[in-house]
Amino acid sequence: MRFYEFETKQLLKKHRIPLVQSELAKTADEAEKLASHIGGPVILKAQAIAPGLAAASMREVSDSAGAKAAATELLGLDDGGRKPNGILVEARPTGETVYSLSFTYDGTTKRPVVAAADMAGKIDDLGDTHPERIVRRHFSALYPFSDYIAKELAKSLALEGNDLKRMTRIVSGLARLFLEYDLADLDVRSLVKLGDGNFVVLDVEADLEIEARHRQRPMLDELGFAKEDLRQVREPTEFELEGARIDDEDPRGIISPIAEFDGNIGLVIGAGGGSLTLTDAVRKHGGRPANYAAIGGNPSVDKARRLTKLVLTKPGVDKIAVMSNVVSNTRADLVARGVIKGITELGFEPADKILIFRVPGAWEADAAKILKKYGVEYCDRTVSISEAARRAVEKVG
Amino acid sequence: MAMFIRVDVDNSIIEKAPGLADKLVEVCPVKIFKPAPQANAVEVVEENVDECTLCDLCMQASPQGVHVIKLYE
Numbered sequence: 001m002r003f004y005e006f007e008t009k010q011l012l013k014k015h016r017i018p019l020v021q022s023e024l025a026k027t028a029d030e031a032e033k034l035a036s037h038i039g040g041p042v043i044l045k046a047q048a049i050a051p052g053l054a055a056a057s058m059r060e061v062s063d064s065a066g067a068k069a070a071a072t073e074l075l076g077l078d079d080g081g082r083k084p085n086g087i088l089v090e091a092r093p094t095g096e097t098v099y100s101l102s103f104t105y106d107g108t109t110k111r112p113v114v115a116a117a118d119m120a121g122k123i124d125d126l127g128d129t130h131p132e133r134i135v136r137r138h139f140s141a142l143y144p145f146s147d148y149i150a151k152e153l154a155k156s157l158a159l160e161g162n163d164l165k166r167m168t169r170i171v172s173g174l175a176r177l178f179l180e181y182d183l184a185d186l187d188v189r190s191l192v193k194l195g196d197g198n199f200v201v202l203d204v205e206a207d208l209e210i211e212a213r214h215r216q217r218p219m220l221d222e223l224g225f226a227k228e229d230l231r232q233v234r235e236p237t238e239f240e241l242e243g244a245r246i247d248d249e250d251p252r253g254i255i256s257p258i259a260e261f262d263g264n265i266g267l268v269i270g271a272g273g274g275s276l277t278l279t280d281a282v283r284k285h286g287g288r289p290a291n292y293a294a295i296g297g298n299p300s301v302d303k304a305r306r307l308t309k310l311v312l313t314k315p316g317v318d319k320i321a322v323m324s325n326v327v328s329n330t331r332a333d334l335v336a337r338g339v340i341k342g343i344t345e346l347g348f349e350p351a352d353k354i355l356i357f358r359v360p361g362a363w364e365a366d367a368a369k370i371l372k373k374y375g376v377e378y379c380d381r382t383v384s385i386s387e388a389a390r391r392a393v394e395k396v397g
Numbered sequence: 398m399a400m401f402i403r404v405d406v407d408n409s410i411i412e413k414a415p416g417l418a419d420k421l422v423e424v425c426p427v428k429i430f431k432p433a434p435q436a437n438a439v440e441v442v443e444e445n446v447d448e449c450t451l452c453d454l455c456m457q458a459s460p461q462g463v464h465v466i467k468l469y470e
Binding site for chain 2: 300302337363366369370373
C-alpha cells in the first residue's frame with residue numbers, strides 16, 4: 001500500500017529523520033501562501049499514487065505566483081481516476097552532494113536489505129545504469145537493527161567524520177522505521193547534504209506490506225488512512241469494494257485485496273501463499289482470470305460463501321476455479337462448504353460451476369467427501385498447481 | 398437450512414446437569430447454541446450450524462445430550 005509522500009514524511013518526522021522544509025497545500029491559494037512563507041524557489045509535488053506520474057506530478061518554480069499557477073495545473077492531474085490529494089510545497093535545498101537509499105526485502109536471501117548510492121535516483125533504476133555506485137548491507141528482521149551496519153554502509157560511500165556520523169544516524173533511523181511499520185519498500189530517492197553539513201531527505205516513497213494493514217492500524221489511523229482505503233493504483237471498482245467489505249465484516253480468515261480483471265475464469269484461490277502462482281499458472285495456460293482473490297487464514301464458511309457469490313455473479317464469469325497451494329493450513333472442508341453453499345444459493349449445480357477444486361489443506365479428507373457428494377471434480381496435491389490450472393483453462397474452453 | 402452439518406440436542410439430558418446449557422453456549426466457537434426460553438436448555442442457531450468446525454467441544458461437554466452429524470458422509 002503506497003503512502004503519499006507527505007504521509008511518509010510525517011512518519012520520518014516522528015522518527016526525527018531530518019527533512020527538507022515541507023508543507024501540504026490542499027488548494028492553489030494555499031500553495032501560493034506556503035511558497036511565499038518558505039521563500040525563494042520551491043518544489044511542488046502533486047500527491048498522487050498512480051504509477052508513471054513522477055515527472056508529471058512535480059514542478060520547480062521560482063516564486064509564489066509561479067507556485068499558484070503550477071499548483072492549479074497539478075491539482076487537475078488524473079491520478080488513476082482520482083484527483084491528487086494535495087500539493088506538497090517544499091524548499092529547494094541548495095546542497096550539491098546527493099545520495100539515495102533504499103530499504104526492501106531481498107527475495108534471494110530472504111532478509112531485509114539496505115542499498116545506497118552516491119547519487120540521486122531510485123536504486124532499482126540506478127542498479128541498471130550505475131551498478132558500480134551502489135553499496136548494500138543485509139540486516140535482520142528479527143533482531144534489533146545495529147548501528148554498525150549503517151556505519152559500514154556509510155563508510156562504503158566513502159563518508160568520513162561528521163558525514164559518517166550523520167549518515168549512520170539517518171540510515172539507522174530509517175531501518176528501524178522500516179521494520180517497525182512493516183514497510184515493503186522505503187526509497188529515499190534524494191538525500192541532500194546541505195552547505196552546513198547536515199543531510200535532509202528531499203524525495204521519499206514508502207509502501208506498506210499490505211498484509212500488515214490490520215496490525216499497523218494505529219499508525220494508519222494516525223496518518224488518517226480510512227479503513228477501506230487500500231491505495232490501489234486506480235480507484236477500486238464496486239466488485240473490489242464489495243470484496244473488501246466481505247473481508248472486513250467477518251474477522252475469520254482473510255480475503256486479500258481483491259482485484260478485478262476482464263477475464264472469464266473466476267478465481268477463489270490461495271491458502272498457503274499460492275495465490276499469485278495460481279493466477280500466473282492460469283495465465284500461462286492461456287486462461288483469462290476474471291479476478292484475483294486470495295482466501296486463506298481459515299475463513300468462515302460464510303466468508304467463502306459470500307466470496308464465491310461475488311465472483312460468480314461478476315459479469316462475464318460463468319465458472320470458477322478453486323485452488324490452493326501445495327501446503328496449506330486452511331480448512332479445505334470449510335472452504336468447500338462455503339463455495340458449494342454460495343453456488344447453490346445462486347440456483348446452480350456446483351458440478352456445473354466449478355472448473356476444478358484443488359483441495360490441499362487441513363481436513364482435506366472431509367473436503368473430498370463434500371465435493372464427491374456434489375459431483376465436483378477435485379484433485380489433491382499429487383496434481384501440480386500448473387496441471388490444475390491447465391485443466392481449469394481447458395474446461396472453460 | 399444447514400447443508401453440511403446437523404446438530405441434535407436432547408434438552409431432557411441437558412436440563413439434568415446444572416450449568417451444562419451455559420457451558421454449551423460458552424464452548425462453541427461459532428455460536429451454534431443459544432439459551433432456550435426454558436431454564437437449563439439450549440436452542441440450535443440454525444444459520445450457524447454449517448460453520449461448525451467439528452471441534453467436538455459440545456459433544457465432550459455432553460456426550461449424551463449433543464450429537465453432531467456430518468450430512469456429507
